[in-house]
Amino acid sequence: MHSDTGDLYRAFAEREARGNSAIYQDLAEHVAGDDRLRTLLDGLPAAKRQPNLLFGAVRHLGGPVTEGWPAFRDWVAAHWAEASATMLERRTQTNEAGRCATLLPLLAALPQPLALIEVGASAGLCLYPDRYRYRYRHLSADGTGAPATEFGAVTSPVTLDCAVSGPVPLPxxxxxxxxxxxxxxxxxxNPLDVRAEEDVRWLESLVWPEQTHRLDRLRGAVRVARAEPPLLVRGDLNAAVRELVAQVPAGATPVVFHSAVLAYLPPEAREEFAVTVRELPGHWISNEAVSVLPAVARRLPRPAPAGSGLFALALDERPVAFTGPHGQSLDWFGEA
Ligand SMILES: C[S@@+](CC[C@H](N)C(=O)[O-])C[C@H]1O[C@@H](n2cnc3c(N)ncnc32)[C@H](O)[C@@H]1O
Structure with missing residues (x-):
């Protein structure tokens, strides 16, 4: 007999970690089968038992995640007071600048100049699409590659790689x-502050151990954001979005956008957000797991491959592409 927590960790190992992190897959499988750790986790509110939160907290506190299960289990059991306090205090707020590579073709097609309003912004690293470099590798139908298209901010410390297929508009x-x-x-x-070492360390702790390219990207994006820290408002997106859009300077096109955020909201709150944004001036770019916004899901021209974890990218609820959840791929539908 396994608790829900066991199922949660087993599902994480199978669906999220397998193929992406052998270290987290192994740890999650062991947690799923370990009575002691499951009992400790069951003492937390359900929303605070997530594998990414546990593993991030252990790394943030300097605990061992790369030294195998016995070292991890013993450390967590011995340091549960600190680990659980960090899990209660912090949230999974992975901030992935790589997603700008999938947003860029849509942003470029809108009337310029733009005023960007990101809901669920974390530290705001996706608010700098004009400060990164981009390398789009074109995949043909037979899976072979063509020369990459590379452009962007010349001196940027960040180059975002994205594999593209379909008629993606990169004019x-x-x-x-x-x-x-x-x-x-x-x-x-809970906005994170790129100027605060503890917040940046937390973002680093959320990057999976094998994904060193993502850690480099995060550090580069933090440098970009530190040069001109973003205006970040603390609050619920439904309560704050209208007021923020009202502050957009005259002459700029307001663009409300979000990636990997609405799944955290109950369906009624997602619908409330959709109703609000439809009434706002400007445009709405959503980049979320395919089932999160029903109006987008209904209009998809084809289903996402089963188990792919792809997001649906949409402009004003019209789906335009499937995207890799960290911005690593962009599969454009139909006409450019
Ligand atoms: C997985 S992170 C994604 C961050 C960023 N959008 C990106 O693509 O890198 C989700 C973020 O949404 C925020 N969030 C979740 N629910 C929210 C809500 N109701 N209102 C505002 N922010 C929310 C979380 O605090 C977190 O920072």
């Missing part, structure tokens, strides 16, 4: 001139 004008962003702001329940 010459985009290669010559990135979107012009004249205003950027975000909302988060």
């Amino acid at each position: 010459a004008s985009l290669r010559e001139r990135l979107p012009e962003v004249v205003w950027r702001a975000g909302i988060d329940l």
Whole structure:
């Protein structure tokens, strides 16, 4: 007999960690079968038992995640007071600048200049699409590659790699001139501050151990954001989005956008958000797991491959592409 917590860790090992992190897959499988750790986790509210939160907390506190199950189990059991306090205090707020590579073609196609409003912004690293470099590798139908298209902010410490398929609109004008962003702001329940070492360490702790390229990207994006820290408002997206859009400077196109956020909201709150954003001026870009927004899911031209974990990218609820959840791929539908 296994608790729900056991099922949670087993599902994480199978569906999320397998193929992405052998270390987390192994740890999660062991947690699922370990009475002691499951009992400790069951003492937390259900939303605080997540594998990413446990593993992030252990790393944040300097505990061992790469030294095998016995070292991990013994450390967690001995340091449960600190580990559980960190899990209660912190949230899974992975901030992935790589997602800008999938947002960029849509942003570039809107009337310029832009005012960006990101809901669920974490530390705001996706608010700088004009400050990164991009390398799009084109995949043909037979899976072979063509030369990469590379462009972007010349001196950026960050290059975002993205494998593209389908008629993704990467026109010459985009290669010559990135979107012009004249205003950027975000909302988060718990905004992280790129200037605060503890917050940056927490973001680093959330990157999975084998994914060193993501750690490099995160550090580079933090440097970009530190040069001009974003305006981030603390609050619930439904409560704060109208007021933020009202602050957009005249002459700029407001763009409300979000990636990997609405899944955290109950369906009624997602619907409330959709009703609000439909009434706001400007445009709405959503980049979420395929089933999160029913109006987008209904219009998908084809189902996402089973178990792919792909997101649906949509402009004003019209789906345009499937995207890799960390921005690693962009599969454009239909006409460019
Ligand atoms: C997985 S992170 C994604 C961060 C960022 N969008 C990105 O793509 O890197 C989800 C973020 O949404 C925030 N969040 C979740 N529910 C929220 C709500 N109701 N209102 C505002 N922010 C929320 C969390 O605090 C967290 O920072």
